[in-house]
Amino acid sequence: MASMRSMGNDHRRIRSIIRDLESDPPNFPSMDLLKLLFWNCHGADNKNFNRNITEILRAHKPEILIVMETKVPYSKMGTFFNRLGFTASTIVDPVGRVGRIWIIWHTSHVNVRASYVSSQVIHATIHKEDYEEWVLAAVYASPNPILRETLWNELEVAENMDKPWLVAGDFNDYANQSERRSFSNSQSITKTQKFLERINNCNLIDLGSSGPRMTWTNNRHGLANTMERLDKAMCNIAWRTLYPEATVKVLP
Secondary structure: OHHHOOHHHHHHOOOOOEEEEEEOOOOOOOOOOEEEEEEEOOOOOOHHHHHHHHHHHHHHOOOEEEEEOOOOOHHHOHHHHHHOOOOEEEEEOOEOOEOOEEEEEOOOOOEEEEEEEOOOEEEEEEEOOOOOOEEEEEEEOOOOHHHHHHHHHHHHHOOOOOOOEEEEEEOOOOOOHHHEEEOOOOOOHHHHHHHHHHHHHOOOEEOOOEOOOOOEEOOOOHHHOEEEOOEEEEEOHHHHHHOOOOEEEEEO
């Protein structure tokens, strides 16, 4: 689906798919918020990316940054992020210019230990002093539905973990017709049902979000325009119990 966007439109919408996840555990009311920021950037290592990510980090001050669809290897950006204070990373670099996922963090604030890495997901344990450990699955799902089956097979293997589990990112899929706006008649109820079945098989709860509901557009005009909610943050009951007041914000 990303291939439908032009580079110019990507830059104009460069901050349209950003998640600012803020967790405020009731067990530790005096603690600072733990902030994660997800950004589907559609290409890093350019002036627009550098300017916008600097502005975003200054405004929202996340401790963990997840960047997806980078299209360049992390080696080109490591020094840049180090200067911004993000000195540790676990990555899935792109193949050619396709993909993928970077998790980058402030080592003075939080520790991230990757336990499983594939082309579509990074599983990592998140540890912050005085907080209970929990597991993050940072997802960048393939636009290819056959390859997405592999992702869900990987997630279902982890469904019975005993730790709180947050699964978030770009799933390149939508769960129901309310998550799609289009004049096209190509909507598939079977497709949405299958997506919901995979979510239910993993015992995940959609955290919802505030801000713009649709997170992707084909940037076409009039009757040719399509908008979909492809980006989500979901969790298991243990994570929701640990962080009952967690919120997800989609920034315009």
